[in-house]
Amino acid sequence: MERVKVLLEDHEIPRQWYNIQADLPRPLRPPLHPATGKPVGPDDLAPIFPMNIIEQEVSQERWIDIPDEVLDKYLLWRPSPLYRAKNFEKLLDAPVRIYYKHEGVSPAGSHKPNAAIPMAYFNRIAGTRRMTTETGGGQWGSALSMACQMFGIECRVYMVKVSYNQKPYRRMLMNVWGAECIPSPSDLTAAGRKILSETPDSPGSLGMAISEAIEDAVTHEDTKYGLGSVLNHVLLYQTIGGLEARKQLEKIGEYPDVVMGCAGGGSNFAGISLPFVRDKIHGKNVSVVAAEPSSCPSLTRGPFAYDFGDIAQMTPFLAMHTLGHDFVPAPIHAGGLRYHGMAPIVSHLLEERLIEARSYNQLETFEAGVKWARTEGFVPAPETNHVIAAVVEEARRAREEGKEKVILFNWSGHGLIDLTSYDAFLSGQLAPYELPEEEIERALRVIKEFPKP
Amino acid sequence: MERVKVLLEDHEIPRQWYNIQADLPRPLRPPLHPATGKPVGPDDLAPIFPMNIIEQEVSQERWIDIPDEVLDKYLLWRPSPLYRAKNFEKLLDAPVRIYYKHEGVSPAGSHKPNAAIPMAYFNRIAGTRRMTTETGGGQWGSALSMACQMFGIECRVYMVKVSYNQKPYRRMLMNVWGAECIPSPSDLTAAGRKILSETPDSPGSLGMAISEAIEDAVTHEDTKYGLGSVLNHVLLYQTIGGLEARKQLEKIGEYPDVVMGCAGGGSNFAGISLPFVRDKIHGKNVSVVAAEPSSCPSLTRGPFAYDFGDIAQMTPFLAMHTLGHDFVPAPIHAGGLRYHGMAPIVSHLLEERLIEARSYNQLETFEAGVKWARTEGFVPAPETNHVIAAVVEEARRAREEGKEKVILFNWSGHGLIDLTSYDAFLSGQLAPYELPEEEIERALRVIKEFPKP
Numbered sequence: 036m037e038r039v040k041v042l043l044e045d046h047e048i049p050r051q052w053y054n055i056q057a058d059l060p061r062p063l064r065p066p067l068h069p070a071t072g073k074p075v076g077p078d079d080l081a082p083i084f085p086m087n088i089i090e091q092e093v094s095q096e097r098w099i100d101i102p103d104e105v106l107d108k109y110l111l112w113r114p115s116p117l118y119r120a121k122n123f124e125k126l127l128d129a130p131v132r133i134y135y136k137h138e139g140v141s142p143a144g145s146h147k148p149n150a151a152i153p154m155a156y157f158n159r160i161a162g163t164r165r166m167t168t169e170t171g172g173g174q175w176g177s178a179l180s181m182a183c184q185m186f187g188i189e190c191r192v193y194m195v196k197v198s199y200n201q202k203p204y205r206r207m208l209m210n211v212w213g214a215e216c217i218p219s220p221s222d223l224t225a226a227g228r229k230i231l232s233e234t235p236d237s238p239g240s241l242g243m244a245i246s247e248a249i250e251d252a253v254t255h256e257d258t259k260y261g262l263g264s265v266l267n268h269v270l271l272y273q274t275i276g277g278l279e280a281r282k283q284l285e286k287i288g289e290y291p292d293v294v295m296g297c298a299g300g301g302s303n304f305a306g307i308s309l310p311f312v313r314d315k316i317h318g319k320n321v322s323v324v325a326a327e328p329s330s331c332p333s334l335t336r337g338p339f340a341y342d343f344g345d346i347a348q349m350t351p352f353l354a355m356h357t358l359g360h361d362f363v364p365a366p367i368h369a370g371g372l373r374y375h376g377m378a379p380i381v382s383h384l385l386e387e388r389l390i391e392a393r394s395y396n397q398l399e400t401f402e403a404g405v406k407w408a409r410t411e412g413f414v415p416a417p418e419t420n421h422v423i424a425a426v427v428e429e430a431r432r433a434r435e436e437g438k439e440k441v442i443l444f445n446w447s448g449h450g451l452i453d454l455t456s457y458d459a460f461l462s463g464q465l466a467p468y469e470l471p472e473e474e475i476e477r478a479l480r481v482i483k484e485f486p487k488p
Numbered sequence: 489m490e491r492v493k494v495l496l497e498d499h500e501i502p503r504q505w506y507n508i509q510a511d512l513p514r515p516l517r518p519p520l521h522p523a524t525g526k527p528v529g530p531d532d533l534a535p536i537f538p539m540n541i542i543e544q545e546v547s548q549e550r551w552i553d554i555p556d557e558v559l560d561k562y563l564l565w566r567p568s569p570l571y572r573a574k575n576f577e578k579l580l581d582a583p584v585r586i587y588y589k590h591e592g593v594s595p596a597g598s599h600k601p602n603a604a605i606p607m608a609y610f611n612r613i614a615g616t617r618r619m620t621t622e623t624g625g626g627q628w629g630s631a632l633s634m635a636c637q638m639f640g641i642e643c644r645v646y647m648v649k650v651s652y653n654q655k656p657y658r659r660m661l662m663n664v665w666g667a668e669c670i671p672s673p674s675d676l677t678a679a680g681r682k683i684l685s686e687t688p689d690s691p692g693s694l695g696m697a698i699s700e701a702i703e704d705a706v707t708h709e710d711t712k713y714g715l716g717s718v719l720n721h722v723l724l725y726q727t728i729g730g731l732e733a734r735k736q737l738e739k740i741g742e743y744p745d746v747v748m749g750c751a752g753g754g755s756n757f758a759g760i761s762l763p764f765v766r767d768k769i770h771g772k773n774v775s776v777v778a779a780e781p782s783s784c785p786s787l788t789r790g791p792f793a794y795d796f797g798d799i800a801q802m803t804p805f806l807a808m809h810t811l812g813h814d815f816v817p818a819p820i821h822a823g824g825l826r827y828h829g830m831a832p833i834v835s836h837l838l839e840e841r842l843i844e845a846r847s848y849n850q851l852e853t854f855e856a857g858v859k860w861a862r863t864e865g866f867v868p869a870p871e872t873n874h875v876i877a878a879v880v881e882e883a884r885r886a887r888e889e890g891k892e893k894v895i896l897f898n899w900s901g902h903g904l905i906d907l908t909s910y911d912a913f914l915s916g917q918l919a920p921y922e923l924p925e926e927e928i929e930r931a932l933r934v935i936k937e938f939p940k941p
Contacts, residue, residue: 038498039563045491110492142865184862207907409637412595451904454660
């Protein structure tokens with residue numbers, strides 16, 4: 036009987052989040068105001084976020100204290116266990132030791148509550164009574180529903196319509212936690228009505244749902260907006276996972292050669308990797324790899340540019356890898372990875388060559404995911420399957436190179452509420468899908484007139 | 489920040505299961521052969537179970553070693569965390585400390601793999617190449633699918649038709665783990681065809697699905713049958729949960745006044761409680777309470793009698809509380825609690841007054857479950873909601889009596905694959921349902937001619 040898990044006791048939970056802005060060799064490009072082309076100030080963001088969160092968004096402090104009220108809720112599932120995937124290693128038959136951080140143990144089944152809990156808390160103490168948000172695959176929407184319920188905040192979630200229809204259980208889960216879930220585009224907002232009048236059958240997109248959620252927030256009293264990824268403060272909250280993993284590996288005297296995460300908006304990938312990117316900045320030899328879908332390849336194929344975060348152009352310009360804010364992704368089954376842009380921090384790290392990016396098509400990701408479920412037991416979320424595909428590739432490389440490697444990756448969530456996508460895969464209804472080159476040309480046209488980073 | 493979880497490290501996992509047969513003041517009544525009325529011998533059971541499992545079924549040894557191969561798989565999620573439900577306590581505002589054993593952390597999301605893993609393992613070493621089973625809510629069927637996959641055994645699950653239709657995700661989950669899932673009654677067996685010819689619209693029942701699974705096993709080469717509850721060896725495997733919980737409470741210097749579990753066939757309830765029933769036999773002051781649905785009240789209203797375990801009368805006579813082997817339960821939403829009988833061990837303990845039983849209707853169980861999800865975060869399985877309703881009642885009593893109480897209960901699984909039933913509840917489609925008195929009279933007629941215990 037060999038050890039499989041590395042645990043941390045409740046009292047060993049990290050008490051601070053890590054802010055990589057303090058360690059960046061060159062600073063992030065600031066968000067710009069679309070009208071003036073100048074960096075946005077706190078006041079520009081005040082209609083949608085409370086001031087305490089805006090301060091975190093721009094903070095240059097390396098360590099940010101986690102409030103006790105947030106720690107109390109984190110302890111419901113954190114520290115999450117670090118696993119060694121021995122059964123999967125055996126299947127791969129490569130000279131690798133694979134460690135994964137099991138974020139599926141949270142009540143919502145993913146890493147998303149790491150950000151939802153502090154976001155609801157900081158809103159609560161700032162006086163917010165109602166929050167709006169968007170969700171793609173439904174992971175974020177359910178996480179914020181739970182967090183809002185715990186802190187007594189009303190919550191409305193705009194869910195990308197194609198996911199809303201593919202994943203009925205997600206809406207039900209949000210309802211159990213007391214939130215409202217609206218398929219987007221909807222007729223509840225001017226942005227939604229405009230889209231519906233032009234394309235009544237629109238499958239929706241994260242960009243559209245963000246527009247609706249922001250409009251709803253700015254047009255209702257005591258209402259703020261919460262974003263589930265992309266922004267600096269969201270990535271900050273997610274670092275709790277990477278900080279725990281680092282501590283857990285230390286306990287058994289290991290350090291990773293490669294750290295991997297799947298990347299949609301970037302928060303899960305950043306969560307596991309930023310503490311290791313810090314080590315890399317300070318000279319440590321570690322590779323950091325983001326895995327994204329080939330159907331929505333913002334990091335691997337999208338230009339680095341200033342672009343809007345949403346279709347209705349309600350956000351500031353963000354400096355990021357983007358497929359264009361009007362991008363409507365193919366209805367692949369990893370709803371959480373269908374955002375047109377990538378977090379400015381993650382995009383910046385790629386520009387600085389501190390991380391690398393790889394893309395995988397949905398067929399190879401489900402193949403990897405089914406193999407995983409059949410050896411390690413836990414059924415991964417479709418999003419998580421992307422990083423598992425990357426692990427399979429990394430193990431193959433290690434075998435070819437005859438080189439021992441320690442791999443750490445973020446097992447971002449389970450797929451028990453996403454089984455319809457496995458069903459589609461197992462019954463042969465899924466096709467690999469690569470984004471056509473025309474879509475990249477379209478993206479370049481969209482950003483042509485925008486300020487250059 | 490106060491401690492919420494009590495953890496055990498991998499190396500602290502119990503190495504033996506506990507067999508209560510060694511401690512019973514009076515022995516269990518043996519299963520009887522329907523043709524002879526005499527106790528069945530190992531050879532009578534050999535067509536459906538491998539001999540190593542039959543030996544465990546009748547063993548009088550107090551402690552049974554857990555093989556290393558089983559421990560290796562257990563470690564994928566065991567030892568499971570013991571939680572203090574502080575948020576729920578606060579809501580109840582009663583002088584209670586509530587501890588729950590979180591069995592939802594398993595890959596299948598419930599306690600069922602505790603039994604499925606050893607069952608598949610013992611079958612594997614006995615040469616079984618294919619297994620059949622039945623499932624009600626789908627928890628057991630998915631657990632055995634996973635376990636069979638891990639030990640290289642083919643698996644076919646007969647799933648009660650009403651649940652098969654209510655819970656499409658369960659079938660998908662079994663498929664992900666490589667198993668076949670067939671709605672029962674089916675036309676694949678003589679038992680199924682007979683039922684369909686008489687009642688083509690039959691919603692199915694566990695009793696019917698068991699008949700189909702047993703017939704399938706005895707008519708196919710190298711095929712054995714696996715039962716997910718009721719029998720002694722299944723309850724034995726489940727004691728790992730109670731043994732861990734006892735160790736975890738010891739770590740923090742606690743001992744429960746009340747131990748609770750929901751009870752369908754009895755394995756989850758027995759798993760948490762048998763180690764404490766042992767203490768009670770040896771003089772310890774502890775209450776042990778089973779919570780069952782008022783729509784299927786075998787313990788609270790069913791007579792204690794010899795009856796068949798299945799509708800086609802393929803099993804031996806078992807001495808148990810029963811609603812009659814031809815009982816067709818109402819289609820309530822806790823599929824796992826719809827069995828007509830109760831485990832002989834649990835039934836015996838009730839006769840010996842070592843445990844008590846209470847029943848709850850589905851409305852009060854879902855009310856309790858939604859309150860739980862909105863405070864503790866985790867969404868309970870509909871089955872689990874029954875024990876949560878019992879905890880709510882126990883806390884109310886403690887408040888009325890002004891008496892401090894420590895409650896331990898088995899949080900048997902999460903409800904993320906059972907969200908349709910929450911949806912029915914939240915949209916007002918569920919009614920309370922009490923079993924009509926005629927059904928008890930029917931049960932008495934059914935067992936009238938059978939041997940008396």
